[in-house]
Amino acid sequence: MRTLRLLGIGWLFHFKMIMRSAFDGVGQVIYPLFFATVAFFVFRAGDSPRTLLYASLGAAVMGMWSATSTTAGSAMQRERWQGTLEALVATPANFALILLPVTIAMATIGIYSLVATLLWGRLLFGIDLTVVHPLLFVLSIPATVLTFGALGFLFAVCFVRFRAAWALGNMFEYPVWLICGFLVPLTFFPAWVRPISWILAPTWGMNAIRESSLGGSPLPDLIMCFVLGSAYIALGFLVMERLLRAARERAALSLT
Amino acid sequence: MNSFRLFFVGGLTSYRALFYWLSPTIYIPSLIVAPIFQILLFAYIGRSAGLQSDVFYVTGNAIQYAAIPCLFAMSQTVSGERYQNTLHAILVSPANRFPLFVGRALPVMGNAAFVSAFSFAAGCVILGVSLPAGSIPGLAVVILVAAFSCTGLGLTNAAVSLRVRENAVLSNVIFGFLLIFTGANVPISELPTWMQDVSHVLPLTHAIQAARDLAAGEPFSDVTGLLATELGIGIAYLAGGLALLRVFEWQGRKHATLEQL
Amino acid sequence: MAVVEAHDLRRVYKTHTGTIRRRVKEIEAVRGVSFAIDKGELFGLLGPNGAGKTTTIKMLITLLIPTAGTANVLGFDVVKDPREVRKRIGYVFGGERGVYERLSGYDNLRYFAELYGVPPKVQKARIEELLELVGLKGREHERTEGYSRGMKQRLHVARGLLHDPEVVFLDEPTIGLDPVGARELRATIGTLTSAGKTILLTTHYMFEADALCDRIAVISQGEIVAEGTPAQLKSRVASGAVTEVEVFGIPDETVERLRSLEGVMSVWVEEREQAQVLSVQTRADVQLTAAILGHLNGSNVGRVSHREPTLEDAYVALVEGE
CATH class of the missing domain: 3.30.70.260 (ACT domain)
Structure with missing residues (x-):
């Protein structure tokens, strides 16, 4: 109960803060729309309305992933620049439980991109959103946010030793767009790519959203989101334990 | 890609070192890996939509990605000066601005050409695209011309960065526009007419077309017209950028805004 | 029994120089520091910049593990029981950084109250009380980016006291403040001892140590060179x-x-x-x-x-x- 409360308050706090920062620079908001526009042009040339909605959903989730990948990798560095990292580590709370809601908040901002892209597709390209399983669709979005947040958490923990963690996080933007089937079905890739797609939770989050919108069975996808998300978090906790110990011992991770 | 978005927009604006990003930890993810994945992304989108061939996307994206090093590096060389409070010293020096800024533009151009060429080659290898052997020298010329004209745009952008605080946002937006308007991924003919008009006055559009023609086996003599246009557009942006710098310099002296952050 | 005890604390930093032939250089920042602070005492660690004050304090608040020596706070070992120590201590550092600038002072305190495990029922009252104590009442809903340096520093103090810790570590809390701001902050620190807190204060201002501390240890180049009441030192x-x-x-x-x-x-x-x-x-x-x-x-x-x-x-x- 206490843990949930800690996560909830942390999420709310950081969400509020990122909301205020993200809109200071319009880039975050309009950037994914350029990619969505190109995708719409390309798929429109195919001239099948179903493909266009497929692309619209994919482009919408692309923006969500951007919001996570471009910020989560450097989540800890950001605290360090602000001078808050030390204050956070000095609290009795488990540091992983402090960091996890930060990256989930970053992924949550992505809902804005999702909505903006769907609207953009509707207004400029006349792509109507049809939802076959409304309830599951609504459930798929927070599930995707949570799994993105969990993967972002793993990034944040693993990239912390790199000064240019932001560049590493950005580097994962395109590859995930590509191999998680946001715009291209996985069957187009060589067989060896598929296992990589499967262990990346965005694949399943994308699937869940798409299946619940276009019709299909999103439940197995949601279960995979849950399983992989939990695995990322567990792994992140383990790495974090060792990291903080090393930081205190060797002053390797400068806290200030 | 938006490799530099977080860096500039996300609160790290204070990092002032010129060419700081030339360090391998930034260079490799942002200027080696990202353009290759941009090529792959659109090539696969094209494959799944059953549209253009791979070579279409390799040429389009490899050349278009030159915009990232051009836009960011050029604005860095100018705004970096401002951050270090050396801009003023340079502007008041009697040195002629033309060689000064063009001198700064040369390494940027060289780097952009390298980024394009490398991702071009890597894209071809990964996707199994084979080019006519005779097209290689011509393509090298195209890449150089594209890097030149894009650097011209970069200089204009850099001049504007004297006025716009969030220059990184602007650079990203320009990159996004180029992605749509230069025909990197969508044939110009499929864009609405007003967009086509814009395309023709942007850098890279003609270079991308020239590269595609060469890759399709046309002789170099057939693309010289396109290259001349591209070169002309580059010169126009370069001149525009220098003129803007002059205007802003003058206004800056008048209103003492040059060193303001 | 002493509330804070340090026995022969040592801390070595390793730095690497050179990119190809990496050489390891060792810097001994703290070389055998021992002291004990009694309950309710305001103990000052006084020394010039780079003397090892901050390193010492970071070892005591569990952010750094000593290279050698031991330390305990309220009977808990700082290396073996960091969580127990953290629950019972407050940590306040000087400087303008370390606050979330885009959010209000109130939001900042609310967040840290949660991280310090302050029971939800008492959070509100506790925050009000602290805002009053540090003199930020009335400004608490403004974004902290608009706060003056002194206000930010007082916010740090409030944050360090959220969970009503028995021991408070103040690391150069008045650094960079204007004289008026520094005097106000010292007055606040003075009230803490009357509330029964045990305090360790580091500073490089002599008059500050003189005015506030019951006992002072002078630290220089990683070693304590003198210890006693201000009167004894004088x-x-x-x-x-x-x-x-x-x-x-x-x-x-x-x-x-x-x-x-x-x-x-x-x-x-x-x-x-x-x-x-x-x-x-x-x-x-x-x-x-x-x-x-x-x-x-x-x-x-x-x-x-x-x-x-x-x-x-x-x-x-x-x-x-x-």
């Missing part, structure tokens, strides 16, 4: 008098010559706006003013005065003696 040097002479440009040789005079205990020169102030501490039983002025013959001499030694003199003598 008495170490009280056996004498200080002659201050305003001078304009004094050659180093002259300072050396003064140092070798019979009865002179220490000599130091401080830069003031237009002049320098030469301070010569002498034994009480000698009268050297004439001799000092004699040595200054040729220099431009301004005001001459005599005074009792202060804590500052003790400090300078101790740190110089190293």
